[in-house]
Amino acid sequence: MSATPTADAPARLARFDGTERAVHWVTAVLVLALIATGTVMYVGALSGLVGHRGTVRTIHFWCGIAVPIPLVLGLLAPRRGRSLRADARVLERFDADDRAWLRRRPNAGPGKFNAGQKVNAALLLGSGLVLFGTGLMLRTATSFPVPIRTGATFVHDWFALGLTLLVLGHLALALRDPGALAGMARGTVRPEWAARHHPRWTATAETPATGAPRRPAPGAADPPR
Amino acid sequence: MSDVADSPDRPDRSDRSGRPVGRRVVLGLLGLGAVGVATGSAVQGWFDDHLGSAVRASGLGSVVPIDRWRYYTVTGSFPDPPRSGFRLRVSGLVDQPLDLTLDELEGLPTVQLTRDFQCVTGWRVPDVHWTGVRLRDLLDRAGVRTEGTALRFTSFDGDYTESLTLEQGLRDDVLVAHRMGNEPISREHGGPVRLVVAPMYGYKSVKWLDGVEVTERVRPGYWEVRGYDVDAWVGRSNGRTDPAT
Numbered sequence: 001m002s003a004t005p006t007a008d009a010p011a012r013l014a015r016f017d018g019t020e021r022a023v024h025w026v027t028a029v030l031v032l033a034l035i036a037t038g039t040v041m042y043v044g045a046l047s048g049l050v051g052h053r054g055t056v057r058t059i060h061f062w063c064g065i066a067v068p069i070p071l072v073l074g075l076l077a078p079r080r081g082r083s084l085r086a087d088a089r090v091l092e093r094f095d096a097d098d099r100a101w102l103r104r105r106p107n108a109g110p111g112k113f114n115a116g117q118k119v120n121a122a123l124l125l126g127s128g129l130v131l132f133g134t135g136l137m138l139r140t141a142t143s144f145p146v147p148i149r150t151g152a153t154f155v156h157d158w159f160a161l162g163l164t165l166l167v168l169g170h171l172a173l174a175l176r177d178p179g180a181l182a183g184m185a186r187g188t189v190r191p192e193w194a195a196r197h198h199p200r201w202t203a204t205a206e207t208p209a210t211g212a213p214r215r216p217a218p219g220a221a222d223p224p225r
Numbered sequence: 226m227s228d229v230a231d232s233p234d235r236p237d238r239s240d241r242s243g244r245p246v247g248r249r250v251v252l253g254l255l256g257l258g259a260v261g262v263a264t265g266s267a268v269q270g271w272f273d274d275h276l277g278s279a280v281r282a283s284g285l286g287s288v289v290p291i292d293r294w295r296y297y298t299v300t301g302s303f304p305d306p307p308r309s310g311f312r313l314r315v316s317g318l319v320d321q322p323l324d325l326t327l328d329e330l331e332g333l334p335t336v337q338l339t340r341d342f343q344c345v346t347g348w349r350v351p352d353v354h355w356t357g358v359r360l361r362d363l364l365d366r367a368g369v370r371t372e373g374t375a376l377r378f379t380s381f382d383g384d385y386t387e388s389l390t391l392e393q394g395l396r397d398d399v400l401v402a403h404r405m406g407n408e409p410i411s412r413e414h415g416g417p418v419r420l421v422v423a424p425m426y427g428y429k430s431v432k433w434l435d436g437v438e439v440t441e442r443v444r445p446g447y448w449e450v451r452g453y454d455v456d457a458w459v460g461r462s463n464g465r466t467d468p469a470t
Contacts, residue, residue, distance in 0.1 A: 054451070095243030122247040126254025134262065151265030153347050155258050 012188035013205040015112075017083045021187055023074040030067040034060060035164050042157070064135045067128070087112070091121045097200075109199035120170055127163045131156060303412045304382040304433050311417050313401070317377070317439035320368030327417050331403055333358045338400055338423060341470040343459045345426040349467070355421050357402030361395045363437065373439035378420055378446070381435040387446035388455060389422065389429070391439070398423040401434065423470055425457040 016024070037060035040046045041053065050056065074084045090112050098115035100107035113121070137144060137152040144152070174181055179193035194202040261268070313330055315323040335356050342350045360376075369391065376394045378387040393399070400421040403410060410416030415432025422429040428448045449455045454462040459470045 122250035130258030154265030
């Protein structure tokens with residue numbers, strides 16, 4: 001998977017390791033299955049086209065139960081989860097440059113994640129947790145009083161709509177950027193792409209070969225702050 | 226893959242600098258969700274009262290979560306009546322089995338009924354107007370024998386069944402409906418003919434009705450063998466307390 005550095009093709013930079021990608025893709029498949037089955041149950045015309053409400057509901061439920069598992073396992077993995085945990089810490093914090101980036105003001109450029117990706121991650125996690133909780137409430141509906149159950153349905157509907165839009169936006173942006181796609185598909189990115197989109201990360205990024213010396217990509221000197 | 230032995234959890238520079246906005250966003254959403262669960266019922270009501278008609282008019286009704294019909298079918302799609310044409314059969318413990326075409330059914334004396342439609346999953350559509358034949362009138366025509374104490378309903382979707390006690394089936398507010406809102410019942414709504422058991426949850430109101438069988442005892446229907454109550458009175462069953470319809 002790793003490209004051999006040659007004179008005319010500089011070494012690709014390691015962006016996401018196996019754990020990060022596995023967590024991403026397993027979660028992606030489950031989320032898409034949830035969106036598909038949820039949409040089928042929700043949109044009347046589709047309910048009619050697909051039918052089999054009992055089966056669709058069962059698939060939706062078990063995908064929902066499964067969806068947090070990859071992330072939790074990845075975060076808990078002692079050695080293999082290191083990069084993922086580092087990602088989580090980076091995603092959580094917004095510094096002055098992130099705020100400037102969001103407002104399109106002059107800034108030092110994004111680190112490993114830009115502010116939009118940080119916002120996306122936080123919104124996904126938050127709405128995912130809300131959907132998980134309300135989903136469980138709907139499943140065990142009879143143990144709650146009716147107004148609470150109606151409330152849970154209400155929240156589940158609106159958050160699902162929001163999360164679907166979020167995922168569609170994420171997909172649209174990813175599909176427009178082959179460099180970013182390669183990062184999540186192959187795990188590595190071209191140094192030029194990294195320097196353009198994640199300059200503050202590029203300086204610390206490494207080539208994928210284990211033990212390779214840390215070397216800045218061409219043209220990725222620390223930007224002035 | 227990029228596990229480099231000498232780099233324990235190496236952060237990039239934005240780590241630990243800056244504010245934990247991500248955490249605040251997550252906690253904020255959790256709070257919003259909790260508030261939504263607590264107040265959603267009231268908010269939903271407000272939406273329905275103030276925005277429902279606008280949303281329905283905009284054509285977004287199937288996407289935006291405003292109170293509305295949700296169409297359930299337990300088979301592969303909304304079924305079509307059999308090629309040979311629609312028939313409604315009344316059979317079982319009766320003196321004179323009936324086998325009615327749609328025309329014959331529509332020719333029988335009709336009654337009208339306007340009631341809220343309440344689904345056991347929570348949604349409710351106010352003031353649905355039905356036109357149809359009282360189930361009691363059909364049963365009277367067929368003549369229920371003394372050993373018949375229950376009713377079993379079938380759907381031409383091939384799978385769905387429902388049940389009532391005979392006493393429940395003889396109520397004034399149980400119709401074999403063929404019109405909804407002064408129009409023929411659409412396929413999604415269970416046309417051409419559906420049962421309407423107004424005082425019970427929606428799953429009792431069999432769509433795509435094609436058979437009424439008088440039986441010796443209640444045989445639980447499709448959802449009832451899957452955990453829903455056989456006596457499905459709105460507000461007094463399935464652990465729910467909705468206002469009666």
